[in-house]
Amino acid sequence: xxxxxxxxxxxxxxxxxxxxxxxxxxxxxxxxxxxxxxxxxxxxxxxxxxxxxxxxxxxxxxxxxxxxxxxxxxxxxxxxxxxxxxxxxxxxxxxxxxxxxxxxxxxxxxxxxxxxxxxxxxxxxxxxxxxxxxxxxxxxxxxxxxxxxxxxxxxxxxxxxxxxxxxxxxxxxxxxxxxxxxxxxxxxxxxxxxxxxxxxxxxxxxxxxxxxxxxxxxxxxxxxxxxxxxxxxxxxxxxxxxxxxxxxxxxxxxxxxxxxxxxxxxxxxxxxxxxxxxxxxxxxxxxxxxxxxxxxxxxxxxxxxxxxxxxxxxxxxxxxxxxxxxxxxxxxxxxxxxxxxxxxxxxxxxxxxxxxxxxxxxxxxxxxxxxxxxxxxxxxxxxxxxxxx
Ligand code: GDP
Ligand code: MN
Numbered sequence: 106x107x108x109x110x111x112x113x114x115x116x117x118x119x120x121x122x123x124x125x126x127x128x129x130x131x132x133x134x135x136x137x138x139x140x141x142x143x144x145x146x147x148x149x150x151x152x153x154x155x156x157x158x159x160x161x162x163x164x165x166x167x168x169x170x171x172x173x174x175x176x177x178x179x180x181x182x183x184x185x186x187x188x189x190x191x192x193x194x195x196x197x198x199x200x201x202x203x204x205x206x207x208x209x210x211x212x213x214x215x216x217x218x219x220x221x222x223x224x225x226x227x228x229x230x231x232x233x234x235x236x237x238x239x240x241x242x243x244x245x246x247x248x249x250x251x252x253x254x255x256x257x258x259x260x261x262x263x264x265x266x267x268x269x270x271x272x273x274x275x276x277x278x279x280x281x282x283x284x285x286x287x288x289x290x291x292x293x294x295x296x297x298x299x300x301x302x303x304x305x306x307x308x309x310x311x312x313x314x315x316x317x318x319x320x321x322x323x324x325x326x327x328x329x330x331x332x333x334x335x336x337x338x339x340x341x342x343x344x345x346x347x348x349x350x351x352x353x354x355x356x357x358x359x360x361x362x363x364x365x366x367x368x369x370x371x372x373x374x375x376x377x378x379x380x381x382x383x384x385x386x387x388x389x390x391x392x393x394x395x396x397x398x399x400x401x402x403x404x405x406x407x408x409x410x411x412x413x414x415x416x417x418x419x420x421x422x423x424x425x426x427x428x429x430x431x432x433x434x435x436x437x438x439x440x441x442x443x444x445x446x447x448x449x450x451x452x453x454x455x456x457x458x459x460x461x462x463x464x465x466x467x468x469x470x471x472x473x474x475x476x477x478x479x480x481x482x483x484x485x486x487x488x489x490x491x492x493x494x
Pocket of ligand 1: 125148149151156157158159160161165204205206207209212235236304305317318319
């Protein structure tokens with residue numbers, strides 16, 4: 106799960122990581138209030154969306170007075186912000202973060218994530234902050250330094266000093282960096298994060314270190330343990346269909362093809378998508394309806410698939426293990442009638458009571474094709490969707 110920058114910064118404060126003074130605002134009037142409360146002589150207005158690359162996309166604006174800040178707030182709120190990290194539709198801006206600005210001497214990069222190959226947490230740092238770190242890694246890999254943390258000993262003081270020297274820190278700045286790294290490490294473990302990124306971590310002209318940006322991702326599988334993090338969820342920043350699917354216990358991911366896929370089991374769903382591609386087609390979604398499929402779930406699954414108007418045909422691939430094929434067939438027929446599915450549906454059933462299931466699906470008068478063989482089913486659905494792409 107992703108959260109907004111202002112929420113990440115609230116967590117940073119709890120863990121002793123210095124951030125600029127700031128507050129979120131959801132309209133221009135509120136922005137003027139916030140500036141009065143913050144004081145200072147310069148501010149930045151930052152669009153709050155679950156994506157980076159805002160700076161280059163006009164989502165970060167410097168304001169010299171509260172009129173300017175109010176103007177930028179007005180401009181940003183209610184719009185969708187499109188950045189390099191969003192899709193073409195962008196993400197809605199419902200609030201901005203207003204912060205005091207500080208003269209910047211240098212911009213650094215610091216993140217903490219999981220290195221899956223070594224099975225350790227790893228700090229990544231670079232003196233080339235503020236830019237896209239993938240570009241730095243690609244063009245000047247020598248400017249990036251990584252440090253792996255042994256889970257038994259935890260983060261060591263010498264590791265912080267090593268990164269500090271790489272970043273060209275001086276004197277008291279080493280202590281500041283060590284505090285920030287310890288804070289990130291504790292936050293990561295205590296809240297079950299999967300990534301914490303500070304880009305840029307700035308050195309102010311007075312020599313202070315401060316997190317100017319903050320991005321935290323959390324492990325969805327651990328969210329049940331963290332109601333405080335769960336409460337930070339913002340569904341407006343997520344795919345509407347994927348949210349809806351979650352409510353019905355369906356595992357759905359929007360894709361950009363034209364063949365809807367409804368499958369039970371994630372592995373079978375992936376194999377099905379591979380086969381559709383092999384036959385020249387392109388899936389419009391990934392959908393695992395899970396075990397214990399019933400009419401309600403199949404109905405919801407059809408609704409989700411059809412709400413994507415790119416879907417021109419549907420392939421249903423269900424293995425009747427615990428659930429019997431005739432029950433599934435009945436569910437499919439019921440769902441097609443209830444949801445008024447008019448595009449062609451190819452069904453491949455296999456497993457317990459498969460003959461009864463196929464019998465039910467034949468001669469229905471619906472735009473429905475029962476198939477005995479998965480390979481044939483994939484060919485059929487590609488043809489019905491208008492042929493190979
Ligand atoms: P991102 O583009 O979504 O990663 O947003 P950031 O928060 O990283 O902001 C992008 C860039 O805007 C930063 O790298 C800074 O150069 C600049 N910026 C952001 N906040 C401030 C600020 O308070 N003062 C100044 N001078 N520049 C800022
Ligand atoms: Mn950034």
